[in-house]
Amino acid sequence: MANPSPSSPANEYVDLFLFACIEEVLVGDLFVAKISSGFSSDSCTNELKYVSLSDNVLHTWTGPITNVKKLTVVDLSTNFCSNISKKFFSPDFVSLKYLLLQNNLLGLVLPTDVQGEIFQNLYNVVYINLSKNKITNIPNLLFKKQYNLKRLDLSENMIWDINYKLSHMKNLMFLNLRNNRISMLGEYAMTELDSIAKMKKNLTIDLGGNNLVCNCESLSFVKWIVNTPTNLHRREEYECKTSQNTIILFRNPKELYETILKECMSYEGIIIGITTGILIFAFILCGGISYRYRWKLRYLYYMVNIKLHQSEYKSANTDERLYMYDAFVSYANEDQAFVHNTLLRELERYGGIQLCLHKRNFLPGNDIATNITSAIHNSRKTTVIMSSNYLASYWCMFEYNMARMESIYESNCENILFLVFYDQISACNLPLQIIELVHCQSYIEYPNDEYGDVVFWEQLKRAIKSY
Template identity: 55%
Template sequence: MMLSFYILFLVFGIPWTSPTTIKSQNGFTPCEFYPDCQCNKDNESSLYIADCSGLNMTQIRKFPNIIVKLTLRMNSLNEVKNGTFFENRLLRTLDLSFNSINTLWPSSFIGLEQLTELDLQQNSLSRKSLTYSVFASFQSLVYLNLKGNFYQEFQPNISSLVRLKTLKMDFAYKETTILGKQLSNLKRLMRLDLSGFTGNCSIIHLTPQTFQYLPQIHHLNLSMCKIKSVQKGTFDKMKNIISLDLSGNTCLKFQVLENVTIDLQFSAIKILKLNKIHKVFDMNTYLQTSHIRHLNNTAIEEFHLDSNRLQQIESGALKYFPKTLKYVSTRDNMFSIGPYLYDLMSMSIELFDISDMFKAHKEDRHPETCNMNFVCTWHREAQYNENQNIQMKELLFESGQHYHDDNAVTIIPIPYRLKTLRFRSSDSKYKIAAVTLSNNKLERIDVSNNILSQLIGPLKNTKNLKYLNLSSNVCSNISTFFFSPDFNKLEELLLGNNLLGLVLPSDTFGQIFQNLLNLKKLDLSENRISILPNQIFKSQRKLEILDLSSNFLEKIDFKLSHLSHLSYLNLRNNLLTFIDSHTILGINHIVNMSKNLSINLLENRLVCTCSSESFIKWIGSTSVQLVNKYHTFCQLSTGKRILMINIPEIYKRLEKDCTSYEVLISVLVVTILLFFIVLILGFSYRFRWKLRYFYYMVKIRSRSKIPQIDEDENEYMYDAFVSYADEDRLFIHTQLLQTLEKENGIRLCLHKRNFLPGNDIATNITSAIHNSRKTIVIMTYHYLKSYWCMFEFNMARMESIYERNNENVLFLVVFEQISARDFPLHILEVVQSQSYIEFPNDEQGDVVFWLQLVTALK
């Protein structure tokens, strides 16, 4: 039985699932008459469809006459007793496949005169069971499957099935390869399946006599029948044949094609399958004109040549295909550049599948033993000269062979009527530079799962292209001009599973996709994208589906609001914690216009904290369809992950937790900050001169450019520093300097004379005051208006307080009459608390003034 499951897996390409699961998924419920079986009503007849498969039944029970279709496959049945179905005269379909039935009695199927389909495949039926009388009961049978029952030469007598249209059976022989004369009664038989893929087939040689009694066949499947030769005339009488499958007969080789195609000329052939008629490790093959030229006289529509190690085609051979040919499949071959590429443009095909080139292979598990292992030799016309080879290299690009010229334009020959081109999984390592397609009607191109690492372009002459698949190409670079203006009809672009996260973040102005004005679907999944620029999708106003799943997006920076047709945004499996308010506004704008938007946020790092409060509220109120919203998790501030099942409750909880202290904390923080700011500002203003004094004193001492006083000996560089306004310099440089310094030997420091060049003014002033015993202030209105005079005055005050132990170093000389209200408060305080001297400006008073001044300074 497990072998049967394995065969099902091979044939249908799907994993085996239990019958009960399959039935429950298709709306079946337990039958009233037999609960172990599953039933469903047939819409046309109102009778029951009963499925009793996989129940390990050992015998067939009696079923009521209310069933139109009965399935008993995959049980343990070993016989069908006489009269088993006598009462089931309404039964139309009976499936007894995949059992162990070895015995059929003459009356096993009596009562099934109206049966139209019978499946007995994969049992153990013998010659004794498959007798004429067994099939005599069937008067309406149109479908019969006997595959997987006999392994030796045997042809059951089914001549009574005159209405039969489809026959599937084994065909193994020892001596003869002729299908029996008894089949000549089956005038309505149209479909004959002898394939060894689903049964047992061994027809070493096909001769004109093999199918002589079945000239009416429309569909003939001879795949994997171990055929080694086909004689001319084998299919000559089959003028009505529509499809012929000779695939999987690895001993045939291309040399047999001429015998096949010459028989098929003038027939009704539409589909010809010649897949894998060479062994896996045969020499590379060469398709010649003689192999296919007779097809020119047919109306063939499909031609399959997969897995034949095909490398070259004779020049001109492709021109023999008729104009009716629409679909060509040459998957899993090994094509190389050749002159035949020019012939492609003359073909009328609409779909061309050339995928899986250079695919890795393993030897067949049970390879055929051929009479002789044919070694393919090149046809003499295949030896094209070197000039032709160079021309072909100029025509097409091949990895590492295009003269290393990035500015060269590559021209690709395309059949004019071709609409679909598939070039998937071919391990093609190309850097696509400037490429132009020949005149074409291409609508769909699939070049996925290759290694197109750089898309430089431009790619031109794609004016009809609607679908382009460039996914899984390890692509890390797309130029801003790869998608030329010729892509104006492109609707679907697949770029998933690449490395575009390296280039898209730098496309600040949205130039990469700027010409894709009609794009409806864009897939950028699995590209390691961490950020997308704001204008990346600026031109995609018709975009309906945007897939950004499985990237590294932490936030949505790109503009969304203009995508008015967007219906599905896939953000699954990123690093999003929440959607910010700006993006929410853009999404709401889309919803207001289209009202049909779905967003997938599964497998992100969504959080339900105060920072995402507005996002949680939006999820609970928005009309956007969130995919599997009730299977989406978010993380609380405690670290616990919860399902976002009850959004209003989560928001209510957040609102309580986040708003109860938020205002108080905000006010408190602002108040404390304001207090400290005011305190610092007040402190700075109150002690501004002290701070400035200390700053300049530290600066002076750190530079050590000004000689410092010796405090122990109390010596100063100057007896007095004279602080005066520049407008009063005449008095200073004539009378003051003459009287005090020249006549009385008092050393004065004047800024015009004694300040060191290179030091800033404030440093010179502070240094001069610090290195002078006294500071003489010549107080005038000009002095009160001068910034630097005020600076000198305050530095002298700081010096007396912090360096001279409150010794009064200021000596005020009021040079002109100044009203008390004109004095600043800090100067008025000094004037009122300390003695000062007024300049008399008369001859007698001058003598006293200078005497007092000299006495005070000495």
């Protein structure tokens, strides 16, 4: 069949129902704009086996193309096509084996075919050429029906990874990804390729001309190159960019992998070690500071709560505080008989000293720690009835330490803490902070004789009233 002349209507539009009872159609090197109808005829069965429409300007492929059940080769390369209908390849393409679509602009339309409808009727195709189509991304299901595909050419595009399904292509022999923008293959791609290679030992993939990287981030990819059953076409020529921005070749991938692994382990170990060390140091430092100033921190916490709920009373003529009590008595519950029967009688009834006792003066509804801190803060002195029971009580030691903090931070280091040893306690049984107070401040022991009692109570009254 003779080619139409440049002035004929075929230069602008091809209505291909004319090509009926022939075996080969060549419409190359013409300025054809659009393919819209099918290869159909009512007079006979279409015998077309080879169609070449390359080197035209078929920018839109609408179709559907029908009555092509014997067609085995279609060449639509170099047509600047950017729009292909999902119905263009009709179910009549049952015998199509070779599909040449290279050097078009299908990268603008293929990424939108997320359901794989464009090629869904091409069950028996064995070779697809999609090179030079400016493809950046291929949907996962684009080739979902190509079970018999043997060769897939995606070279000279802008693909960055294999994120489309391949494992169903049991007969795939060659996947050409040369000269794309692949830096490494993801886990999905490596798994898909290995699943085919384990069944078909001659699977080959070409990754040459890509921007491969060899660093800690791509370590799994380099390991895959070492261990994969997939044949890597001319692997020794693959160029790989290291973390030092140097280019090396995959001539010995195992040695390269071990080198990267050592570097990554070294960096990882250093980073983990430094980070762990800093965290441990910070934890120990914070723990040490918190333990060293634990009573101060607790005292400040409770003092803030107290001062939020009560104002600071000032006298009219001086800057001294006005206290609610002369002394707060800190004692163990086991010693309350002495405190309530003897101490109260001698100091309050006979001495005129106002005492604060937790059994009598603590406000109901407040937590114990707040009541203790408030009582100490609102008392001029704190008298500790020291005994073995006192040392064994958590809340007694809490009262002692809160009183010690009060004397340091609220009373200008005045001696507001006074010890009364109710029992005979060995120095080795006393906590360090109490021994320090005994050494630097005065204390008094409760006597067992009548004359000593008179002296004891007089000294205690003077100690509480002195300021």
